[in-house]
Amino acid sequence: MAGQPLLEIHDLSKRFAQRAGREPPPWVIQDLSFTVGEGEFLTIIGPSGSGKTTLLNMIAQIDSASGGSVRFQSQIAPIADPKALNPGLSCQIGYVTQEDNLLPWRTTLRNVLFPLEVQGRLNDETRAHAQMLIRAVGLAGFEDHYPHELSGGMRKRASLIRTLVYDPPVILMDEPFGALDAQTRAQLQEDLLRLWDLGRKTIVFVTHDIAEAIALGDRTLVLTRAPARIAGEHKITIPRPRDIRGIMTHSEFGPLYQRIRAELQ
């Protein structure tokens, strides 16, 4: 399933800047290397505080690295210098953050249109695409609602399609469904897989939930506690389309779950 590596992470390391009068901070991530193939759905699982958000921030270039490199389509991105950062790598890397980060003064529709607007790509065709996505995630009828008038699940959906709408080749997702109830979460996982099936984007999906990592990914990386290193890597060959709610009953699921759990200890 994985084609040519689209994203190559090599010896990536991070420690945050020292604050006056404090101990030098520990390494959050140390010498982390992995690749992501074109069209691959990679899940990364790690305990809370293991540096997952920090990792995605560096790949998205909203935070600098203390060492190592990130290559996109074999092009090296200068991410050591905080001033040279290019957030989103010129709209090629989308990022669905842990919080929804919707603009509170914009309605659902105008939030979803925001990236198209700032990229100067707002036209009838892209508008129609946005409307299609809004319907696909069940937000039809809520186009004119402000974020505070939406439920948590609806805000998540809006923030998800706000990134899908401009079609970046790579999408990073940081525990996007972490704070939701089980029912909404399963629904959104299904929505995500359905949408992904339409376009087969390259996705790097971070989670602390083993079942979610298995259910969604083509491959999963297991991270240790900080400093994050790779404790294990597993191909997931459960055929697609997958039945999210019934995935636990698949023969591959149980053994994989146990192995990942052991690696997380």
Add this chain to the structure above:
Amino acid sequence: MATLEGSPDSNGAIRGGRAGALMRERGDQLLVLVVLIAIWQALSMIYGVYWIGSPWGVLVRFSEGVLKGELLRHTSYTLWEAVAGFIIGAVPAAALPFLLRRRPIITAILDPFMVGGYGAPKLALAPLFVLWFGIGIESKVALVAITVFFIVYFSALAGIRSLDAKLVQMAQVMGANERDVARHIVFPGAVPYIFTGLRIAMPYSIGGAVIAELISANRGLGYLIQLGAMNFDTTGVFVALVAVTCIVIVGNWSVNVVERRLLRWRPPADLKLETGA
């Protein structure tokens, strides 16, 4: 589907409840007004209308003033000074922190001067402004503008500083440039703060105009107050004070209306906290 706080019917129900609460509130306010007028009446009966004009007398004179156009003319002078000064003070005050957003050093250098300007009793400047700008409208507008400027400047600055860095990062990831960030994130985020400043500054603008008129003018509500006091005409003074109060109430109401239109996106609780409603 998740449950929705904002679904049309539940919204309707909330509004219905609110309308009822609002009616009760208005009723209670009327009661307070009646009590205040009763106290006023009692005081004027105790001390005599020579010292405290009676509510009825004030009402009669007020109506006469309105009908003859005399009171309206003075009110509109004061209002005009207040509005002009308000705009001349508020616009640069709201714009300055915005323009200096990327220049923290300049902002820091200006800070003690701004704090000084904010804290200094501007009304004490009124005599100076009369010397510099004469007894015409200019000295009043200048006093109002400088009073409004410092209040709005600090509100706007707080608005710029409240900026959520995560929203900016998200916008940048989606391809927003510096101008987009300023226009779509920094500015809308600062608007509620600017409005807080405008709401606080509004009565000061009318007060500033009146005080400047008290010191030296041949028209305006401040002049009427001064005239009334000189002629031992307390009823005349009260008539002018009632007119001042009316324009403050109308001004406050106008700011609220504009604010409510522009800030529809805010959860109602936020608005309530701020207006203290």
